[in-house]
Structures are given as C-alpha cells and as structure tokens.
Amino acid sequence: AYLGKYFCHSCHHEQSAFIPARILHKWDFRKQRVSNFAAELLGKMMFEPLYSVQDINSALYKSVSELKYTRALRYQLFFLNEYLRACKNGKDLLGSVTIRGHIYNDPELFSLEDLCNVKDRTMIESLRPIVTSWLQHVDNCGLCRGKGFICELCERKEVIYPFQLNTVFQCQMCWTCFHSSCFTGTCPKCARIRSRRTLSQEDPAPQERFSND
Secondary structure (H helix, E strand, C coil): CCCCCCCCHHHCCCEEECCHHHHHHHCCCCCEEECHHHHHHHHHHCCCCCEEHHHHHCCHHHHCHHHHHHHHHHHHHHHHHHHHHCCCCCHHHHHCCCCCCHHHHCCCEECHHHHHHHHCCHHHHHHHHHHHHHHHHHHHCHHHHCCCECCCCCCCCCCECCCCCCCEEECCCCCCEEECCCCCCCCHHHHHHHHHHHHHHHCCCHHHHCCCC
C-alpha cells in the first residue's frame, strides 16, 4: 500500500501503518497493510517534520477546520517567539515549553505524528495554553509592547502585533503592521522607501552638482 510493489511472505508480516499520501490528499487516517521494510521506514519518519501541507495540498486548510485552527495557533507562536527571544524577561518562558522547535519555528511543516495529533485535537489542546501564556506576557511586558506597531493608516493609538492574525495585516516586504480593515493594498512605508531610492538615483553626485565647466 505504500511502495506499490509485491513482497513475499517473509518480507510482509501483515504490519499496518499510516500512509502519508492518504492523509495529505484525503485526510484518511485508516492504517494500511505494508511490508516490513515500509513499516520500518514509516516508523522512522513518524516524528520527522517532512510535510508542508501548504505545498502538497493547501485545500486541506479549507476543508479541515482542526488543521486550519492548528495552523493559526502555530503562526501565533511563530510571531510570539520572535518577541520572547528578544526579551530578557521572556527567555525563561520559552525554556519552559516542551513542544518541538519546528512547531513554532516553521508553522507549515508537519510530521506524521503532528498530523495525527491534529486529527484527534491533541495538538490544539497542547498549543492553546502556550499561546495564551505568551500573549499574556507580551500584554504585560513593556519591552515587548515597545516592539509593537501603530497603524499609520488610521493613527489609532492602540498597539498592534503580527500575531493578531484576524485583525492585523503585515507587509511581507518591510514587515510593518496595519489593521486589516485599513490596509488597501499599498504599503505607505514601502512607497516611501521606493520614493527615496528614486530620488537618490536621480540626484547627481556632489562633485557633479557643484562642478564648474
């Protein structure tokens, strides 16, 4: 069922395993009979973050609510991690978590174990309190709040952050944040950067500007 080949009885002992392709394309977690070699291989791969759902089958995020929610939690941890790493008061909080690094360092990558934990909601239940704890730290930490953003499109005084996924848009070029409801498609900071570059290219060099013929 995994390698698509025939095996003799000495190489096939009716072992069963999760098949990555069935999970990633059909969200099918029924175990299939596999050869001894395939069972060993899949067992070794079980805990390795090898699968990018976004690249393999991004439609799963639309059809599987648990997967979509897990991805949102992981992206929140991804952004919060950057704040805590730069905060002298947040490093102890980072050190207290027991989840594997790829969970918050690369939100798009999943292992087979991760996908199984999404299916039974184990991952959601384990990540939710961590997100809550890290959010509380940022809310109560002056150093972390100082690294937040003010939306220059509406100039409201509230501090916004990239981990506010439902209400905040972050420019992928300059990383500035805006309210999603304010952003219309053009980043003003990027526009200013392009304008300054254009002016610097058009402005003559000092020796040319003041030279006498």
